[in-house]
Amino acid sequence: MSNASRFKFFKSHHVPTLTVLKAAIGDFSYAPHAHEEYAFGVTLAGRQDFFSGGQFHRSPPGNVILFNPEEVHDGHSGGERALDYLMVYAHPEQVKPLFADVLGHERGADFRSRQTLIQDAPLRQAILELTRLVTSQAGSCIDQENALYRVVERTAQLGGHVQPSQVTHRPEALLDLAREYIHAHLEADMSLDDISQAAHLSKYHFLRLFRQHFGMTPHQYVMNGRVNAARAALDQGTPLTEVALRFGFADLSHFNRRFKRIYGMTPHQYQRDIAR
Structure with missing residues (x-):
């Protein structure tokens, strides 16, 4: 396995706060951290090992990884070969209206996925298409917005829960x-x-x-x-x-x-x- 690691970020020129990371990881390890955004990822090659939600996860090629906002995780390459993966970061303010629309009510805006590792071809393809549009700066604003909507739509269809708008505990x-x-x-x-x-x-x-x-x-x-x-x-x-x-x-x-x-x-x- 190569020890070299490469990281490249791409900002959408059309959709505010939408960012894509393409990474190849050798001996690099992420420290435990969390993002403000939803993170939708796909493992492309190698194996992605990480702790999240008190559990250890292994993601083989083709798997989708989904982190909710402020969900603590780390990450490193597992197995014999280097890890290649991509990750789409979408700010909650960008996707809350989309979750609300998909779920049919305002409280849907506070959606959180219950799954971290997901095997689902439609969601994987939706993430890959959104990534292609952002990294190549292809399509119009409405094309990228529609691609993001497809990611949110499929994520909601796969299930999750809605956080209470008022914390009473x-x-x-x-x-x-x-x-x-x-x-x-x-x-x-x-x-x-x-x-x-x-x-x-x-x-x-x-x-x-x-x-x-x-x-x-x-x-x-x-x-x-x-x-x-x-x-x-x-x-x-x-x-x-x-x-x-x-x-x-x-x-x-x-x-x-x-x-x-x-x-x-x-x-x-x-x-x-x-x-x-």
Whole structure:
């Protein structure tokens, strides 16, 4: 198996917040992380091994991988040969109206798939077609929107559940306060005391509940959120040094290390890819 790894991102020129990753992985391993977006992937060659939802998964060629927003996972190549795969990232605000339309009611917007590994030829083909349109910048805006709709439609047909619009269970409601506080203060120097106080919980109780609920420590969650927010800033063309400073990275070297653990490339390489 080759030790070399290659990553290339493509931004849709038509559909806002739609991004495709094409990757070939040798000895690289993703650190545990989560994305704000829905992630629809296809394993093309080799085997994709990863932990998600407290379970270890192996994805052979042809399998679909689906991560809901903020679903913690890692990933690396398994088996004898290098791993080739692609992943489509679609922001919830882009696909919520599509899920609502497919499911026939507004609450459908909060759809979450129950499956992480999926063997389904129609969904695989829908993802591959959307990827083709984005990576080749082919077709019109409505072509790419329709291709994304087909991915969402088939995903919903395969089953899932709709999250309640109002969280009423007290621990979850308090942890949502913590999550909202973190996302509102990613550019600030926040402490554990700040976050636990926002959730109206003692620090000890907060730490235990937070990790159980989100699958990460608060520190990991904050750093993950800062890297994702930094990526959004890079999408807007913000200079690297400004992004690093804004989100509290000590220097560009620190920013590079954190970003690469999640996206497989440096911020500079990512910004160069999406500018094409």
